[in-house]
Amino acid sequence: xxxxxxxxxxxxxxxxxxxxxxxxxxxxxxxxxxxxxxxxxxxxxxxxxxxxxxxxxxxxxxxxxxxxxxxxxxxxxxxxxxxxxxxxxxxxxxxxxxxxxxxxxxxxxxxxxxxxxxxxxxxxxxxxxxxxxxxxxxxxxxxxxxxxxxxxxxxxxxxxxxxxxxxxxxxxxxxxxxxxxxxxxxxxxxxxxxxxxxxxxxxxxxxxxxxxxxxxxxxxxxxxxxxxxxxxxxxxxxxxxxxxxxxxxxxxxxxxxxxxxxxxxxxxxxxxxxxxxxxxxxxxxxxxxxxxxxxxxxxxxxxxxxxxxxxxxxxxxxxxxxxxxxxxx
Numbered sequence: 001x002x003x004x005x006x007x008x009x010x011x012x013x014x015x016x017x018x019x020x021x022x023x024x025x026x027x028x029x030x031x032x033x034x035x036x037x038x039x040x041x042x043x044x045x046x047x048x049x050x051x052x053x054x055x056x057x058x059x060x061x062x063x064x065x066x067x068x069x070x071x072x073x074x075x076x077x078x079x080x081x082x083x084x085x086x087x088x089x090x091x092x093x094x095x096x097x098x099x100x101x102x103x104x105x106x107x108x109x110x111x112x113x114x115x116x117x118x119x120x121x122x123x124x125x126x127x128x129x130x131x132x133x134x135x136x137x138x139x140x141x142x143x144x145x146x147x148x149x150x151x152x153x154x155x156x157x158x159x160x161x162x163x164x165x166x167x168x169x170x171x172x173x174x175x176x177x178x179x180x181x182x183x184x185x186x187x188x189x190x191x192x193x194x195x196x197x198x199x200x201x202x203x204x205x206x207x208x209x210x211x212x213x214x215x216x217x218x219x220x221x222x223x224x225x226x227x228x229x230x231x232x233x234x235x236x237x238x239x240x241x242x243x244x245x246x247x248x249x250x251x252x253x254x255x256x257x258x259x260x261x262x263x264x265x266x267x268x269x270x271x272x273x274x275x276x277x278x279x280x281x282x283x284x285x286x287x288x289x290x291x292x293x294x295x296x297x298x299x300x301x302x303x304x305x306x307x308x309x310x311x312x313x314x315x316x317x318x319x320x321x322x323x324x325x326x327x328x329x
Contacts, residue, residue: 030278033323034322088324097139099118115135134153136152137152137184138151143189179220194215195240210222213257251270252293266284285319290304304318
């Protein structure tokens with residue numbers, strides 16, 4: 001394999017793992033917002049740096065907590081890992097995230113791409129990483145913090161990939177499938193309900209997803225008519241915030257858990273929303289920037305700047321986020 005093809009393979013792995021998503025906020029005090037940051041690539045369509053960062057909504061201080069930087073060996077740019085969306089545990093002590101561990105080989109042999117699941121405690125600095133049998137795009141915690149929902153990509157990569165949601169124990173053992181194939185971006189509410197996006201059919205991805213709600217061992221039902229993606233439950237599980245694309249523009253909407261009371265929150269674009277633990281803010285992404293806004297659409301402000309060239313949609317950017325719930329004092 002030529003060096004160019006090797007670099008392309010790394011690029012494809014990065015693109016497959018860097019999925020956008022958001023997770024539920026559990027009740028508590030507002031902590032930090034963890035987000036997936038995709039940095040500059042070595043060249044157009046080349047290997048790309050990814051890292052997980054946090055931003056303090058009050059001070060705007062940003063910390064890099066886990067990094068997969070660009071490296072160079074024998075003139076070949078590469079990265080030895082690629083990260084996906086972080087998700088805070090219900091108690092806010094740690095967050096989980098899927099990743100792909102990349103082992104380069106510059107002797108002409110195939111490179112290794114090993115999927116894994118990481119668990120990081122920012123306060124103590126402890127980190128656990130366990131290899132998994134499948135590659136996952138995102139993760140959501142159960143309200144009790146004892147199980148996970150994982151979006152598995154079937155097959156692992158390529159244009160024909162079909163996502164599916166699986167319930168798993170904390171040791172990463174898959175227990176059962178949740179919802180039908182072509183489902184992704186699950187979110188587990190504090191009431192025990194699971195919301196997720198589901199594509200009507202394979203040919204229309206990624207612009208025809210709808211939002212469904214179910215429980216473990218329950219029958220999924222469509223929440224609202226019309227498109228919707230990346231749902232995130234409010235802290236009490238009474239409402240959902242989600243992204244909806246209409247007339248080539250994606251905006252943020254809020255709806256009650258019974259599907260009634262649909263209301264648009266943003267009008268200048270937004271996607272991948274996540275509710276704050278106190279229920280008073282919604283974090284979301286617009287043009288690679290991280291912003292927060294009130295659920296009524298007021299007081300929007302930017303926390304993190306992304307995309308150096310928004311006209312071309314290029315440059316470093318935020319692609320996924322989750323808001324930490326801290327215990328009440």
